[in-house]
Amino acid sequence: xxxxxxxxxxxKPHFQKGGKFHWLESTxxxxxxxxxxxxxxxxxGAHIRDSIDMKRTMIVVVLAxxxxxxxxxxxxxxxxxxxxxETAGFxxxxxFGALKxxxxxxxxxxxxxxxxxxxxxxxxxxxxxxxLVTGMLxxxxxxxxxxxxxxxxxxxxxxxxGKEVFGGTGxxxxxxxxxxxxxxxxxxxxxxxxxxxWIAEKADTFSGATPLGDALVxxxxxxxxxxxxxxxxxxxxxxxxxTLMILIGAAILxxxxxxxxxxxxxxxxxxxxxxxxFNWWGANDYMELPAxxxxxxxxxxxxxxxxxxxxxxxxxxxxxxxxxGFLVGMIAVLIRVFNPAYPEGMMLxxxxxxxxxxxxxHYVIEANIKKRLxxxxxxxxx
Amino acid sequence: xxxxxxxxxxxDIKLLGEAEKAIVDLDAKRFAIKxxxxxxxxxxxxxxxxxxxxxxxxxxxxxxxxxxxxxSPVSGKFVELKRGAKRKILExxxxxxxxxxxxxxxxxxxxSLDKKTATEKLLKSGVWPLLRQRPYxxxxxxxxxxxxxxxxxxxxxxxxxxxxxxxxxxxKALQAGLDVLTxxxxxxxxxxxxxxxxxxxxxxxxxxxxVNTFSGAHPSGNVSVHISRIDPINKGDVVWYxxxxxxxxxxxxxxxxxxxxxxxxxxxxxxxxxxxxxxxHMGACITNMVVDNVSDxxxxxxxxxxxxxxxxxxxxxxxxxDSQITVIPEGDYYEFFGWAKPGFGKWSFSKTYPxxxxxxxxxxxxxxxxxxxxxxxxTGLYEKVFPFDIYPMQLMKAILxxxxxxxxxxxxxxxxxxxxxxxxxxxxxKINMQEIVxxxxxxxxKEMS
Numbered sequence: 001x002x003x004x005x006x007x008x009x010x011x012k013p014h015f016q017k018g019g020k021f022h023w024l025e026s027t028x029x030x031x032x033x034x035x036x037x038x039x040x041x042x043x044x045g046a047h048i049r050d051s052i053d054m055k056r057t058m059i060v061v062v063l064a065x066x067x068x069x070x071x072x073x074x075x076x077x078x079x080x081x082x083x084x085x086e087t088a089g090f091x092x093x094x095x096f097g098a099l100k101x102x103x104x105x106x107x108x109x110x111x112x113x114x115x116x117x118x119x120x121x122x123x124x125x126x127x128x129x130x131x132l133v134t135g136m137l138x139x140x141x142x143x144x145x146x147x148x149x150x151x152x153x154x155x156x157x158x159x160x161x162g163k164e165v166f167g168g169t170g171x172x173x174x175x176x177x178x179x180x181x182x183x184x185x186x187x188x189x190x191x192x193x194x195x196x197x198w199i200a201e202k203a204d205t206f207s208g209a210t211p212l213g214d215a216l217v218x219x220x221x222x223x224x225x226x227x228x229x230x231x232x233x234x235x236x237x238x239x240x241x242x243t244l245m246i247l248i249g250a251a252i253l254x255x256x257x258x259x260x261x262x263x264x265x266x267x268x269x270x271x272x273x274x275x276x277x278f279n280w281w282g283a284n285d286y287m288e289l290p291a292x293x294x295x296x297x298x299x300x301x302x303x304x305x306x307x308x309x310x311x312x313x314x315x316x317x318x319x320x321x322x323x324x325g326f327l328v329g330m331i332a333v334l335i336r337v338f339n340p341a342y343p344e345g346m347m348l349x350x351x352x353x354x355x356x357x358x359x360x361x362h363y364v365i366e367a368n369i370k371k372r373l374x375x376x377x378x379x380x381x382x
Numbered sequence: 383x384x385x386x387x388x389x390x391x392x393x394d395i396k397l398l399g400e401a402e403k404a405i406v407d408l409d410a411k412r413f414a415i416k417x418x419x420x421x422x423x424x425x426x427x428x429x430x431x432x433x434x435x436x437x438x439x440x441x442x443x444x445x446x447x448x449x450x451x452x453x454s455p456v457s458g459k460f461v462e463l464k465r466g467a468k469r470k471i472l473e474x475x476x477x478x479x480x481x482x483x484x485x486x487x488x489x490x491x492x493x494s495l496d497k498k499t500a501t502e503k504l505l506k507s508g509v510w511p512l513l514r515q516r517p518y519x520x521x522x523x524x525x526x527x528x529x530x531x532x533x534x535x536x537x538x539x540x541x542x543x544x545x546x547x548x549x550x551x552x553x554k555a556l557q558a559g560l561d562v563l564t565x566x567x568x569x570x571x572x573x574x575x576x577x578x579x580x581x582x583x584x585x586x587x588x589x590x591x592x593v594n595t596f597s598g599a600h601p602s603g604n605v606s607v608h609i610s611r612i613d614p615i616n617k618g619d620v621v622w623y624x625x626x627x628x629x630x631x632x633x634x635x636x637x638x639x640x641x642x643x644x645x646x647x648x649x650x651x652x653x654x655x656x657x658x659x660x661x662x663h664m665g666a667c668i669t670n671m672v673v674d675n676v677s678d679x680x681x682x683x684x685x686x687x688x689x690x691x692x693x694x695x696x697x698x699x700x701x702x703x704d705s706q707i708t709v710i711p712e713g714d715y716y717e718f719f720g721w722a723k724p725g726f727g728k729w730s731f732s733k734t735y736p737x738x739x740x741x742x743x744x745x746x747x748x749x750x751x752x753x754x755x756x757x758x759x760x761t762g763l764y765e766k767v768f769p770f771d772i773y774p775m776q777l778m779k780a781i782l783x784x785x786x787x788x789x790x791x792x793x794x795x796x797x798x799x800x801x802x803x804x805x806x807x808x809x810x811x812k813i814n815m816q817e818i819v820x821x822x823x824x825x826x827x828k829e830m831s
Binding site: 004005038039040051054055128170258314316317368369379 | 714718732763772810812
């Protein structure tokens with residue numbers, strides 16, 4: 001290890017101001033800090049600091065997505081062979097899935113990180129770790145058969161217009177991974193919706209509709225069992241199908257305290273309550289679908305655990321997080337049931353609430369300010 | 383016993399190097415008064431190099447508040463004026479003659495005082511700067527009438543000295559000091575104690591003050607916490623505060639007529655070989671405490687605690703308001719894949735490191751930043767260690783954009799930089815929050831005056 005450190009120290013001057021490769025300073029710094037936690041010491045304020053940094057935070061989120069990712073890979077293979085009417089072993093399923101999913105991950109990271117590095121360099125910043133998570137989330141919310149060039153365009157759009165134009169990680173208004181998905185959804189609907197795309201290299205005769213797709217056209221008899229949907233043996237985006245695996249990820253995020261339980265719990269609560277309201281109304285078959293179905297179908301669980309909880313784009317006050325999460329859940333189910341054009345409402349619900357989160361925060365903070373002013377008035381009057 | 387104010391949010395960082403309950407005399411030759419200790423003070427010198435001084439001899443005054451003078455803590459000779467960049471005055475160094483003589487300010491019975499005579503005496507002797515005010519944490523303005531005065535009998539910071547130990551033998555002076563303080567306010571004097579860090583028995587006999595009890599982790603000892611629970615500050619309010627040692631010094635001034643700047647100082651930290659208490663004086667040079675008494679590693683010497691203290695050199699001086707010296711190792715090393723390894727043995731408030739498996743372990747923490755500066759990303763984290771009805775991140779953003787109205791509305795008067803120390807420690811974005819808050823407070827102070 002010492003030799004590596006020596007090598008880095010020797011190369012460093014070339015990448016600093018005045019060096020030959022100073023235009024790669026951010027990239028070099030990014031790689032160096034990836035290998036080594038820097039030797040910076042505290043100069044102001046508290047003399048000791050927590051061992052956690054942004055890299056640690058982000059890597060924990062990436063770890064939390066891994067169960068969903070690996071199950072997703074297996075399921076891509078499983079659905080493929082199922083549609084052909086063949087049975088395949090675990091490794092065969094896994095292998096086929098990996099061939100489909102790994103290129104998606106590579107493209108997502110290569111394009112996204114490339115743009116991140118470029119922006120860090122022209123701004124003279126250190127490289128933000130935010131994309132480590134975004135780059136993993138994007139492959140999990142796209143269909144397994146997505147053409148890679150389309151994905152590349154979507155990632156570029158998301159990173160530039162979803163994040164960098166606002167100032168980078170921490171400043172963005174909407175969740176960049178969902179911006180990528182929304183871009184795909186509206187720009188390339190043929191590759192993002194319908195019954196064809198959710199199973200990789202599907203046999204033509206096999207119905208490849210997701211449960212949500214079936215529900216939208218009133219095909220309720222065709223719905224898989226709740227346990228299949230919970231376990232994830234259904235067609236869908238790579239990482240969204242298995243509620244169980246997503247809940248394992250949720251457990252990691254909640255235990256480490258990185259994601260807010262307030263958001264997560266209230267998204268599920270919101271979706272469930274909306275489902276119950278529809279049950280009570282009962283105007284059509286979709287409304288009569290048991291409320292808990294909504295929580296295991298489609299991307300609801302994935303959105304609740306990994307997307308809505310993004311600390312930057314969700315509401316930032318604790319009370320605001322409850323309101324924000326509850327509305328995300330309600331609106332997602334509302335869109336599913338009411339809107340004939342969109343089978344899945346989660347993405348749009350989260351994006352919508354991302355936009356409204358600052359407004360929720362505004363009123364929560366306003367209440368705090370009013371309380372303070374009231375205390376002042378009581379004192380002045382007495 | 384009255385109600386116990388329990389502080390639910392907070393964090394005790396457990397460090398190695400707690401001071402033993404043993405006390406020795408510190409043999410210090412040099413003493414210093416450091417104008418940067420006094421926020422907003424612009425010193426104008428009253429003394430020349432080589433002049434002889436006694437405790438209480440004026441050294442300089444504040445250009446903006448001429449009635450506040452700063453005096454020598456000990457007797458001896460004024461030997462050196464240390465300046466920094468732009469000729470800013472950093473230290474006034476006095477070489478002690480070892481006699482600790484004071485000018486005579488005349489003894490008075492605290493019971494028969496009025497506010498005017500008490501104030502005059504405190505100002506003249508240079509003891510006044512021990513009284514500070516909220517908002518802004520600057521030295522109290524003698525013309526104000528504070529709505530209450532807070533005296534902390536404990537500190538909840540890491541490795542903080544045990545003030546019960548300090549009070550022992552000084553009960554009479556402390557009572558006299560508290561009596562003087564009651565003359566300075568229209569309201570009450572609050573003596574604040576901690577359920578576990580203080581022995582409640584030792585506070586039963588203090589008169590003329592309201593004794594309050596707090597419980598919970600740091601920052602339960604911060605003055606802002608006490609004020610917020612007992613007598614919250616609104617816009618326009620002024621509250622004064624001091625610590626136990628300050629109150630004792632004030633008491634001694636009135637009982638004996640002497641400026642006795644002696645105070646008990648705890649030498650703490652993982653790198654100290656014999657952590658213990660010292661009988662010292664304000665501004666004492668720490669050399670004789672730390673020479674042959676610290677480990678061989680590259681160390682950082684801190685006047686104060688690890689959260690809010692000031693970095694000093696190994697031959698530096700105790701800050702005016704501090705009762706503690708902490709020595710911890712510097713952390714200027716690279717760590718290979720430090721962020722990715724499991725990280726057994728590393729300290730973290732978050733559960734992303736296995737530190738939660740050993741909640742009672744005491745750590746040897748160094749000054750490594752453990753990461754690089756980032757924008758605010760995580761939300762809802764700071765609130766876990768911030769026991770105020772204030773939105774810390776929103777307040778900080780208001781400060782960064784210098785929005786005066788918003789800062790005021792979000793409660794900047796109620797807090798001080800030290801209240802953000804824990805947020806700063808646990809922040810994965812490594813933002814220097816105390817500096818931001820201090821700048822915000824200074825901006826408000828200038829806008830409001």
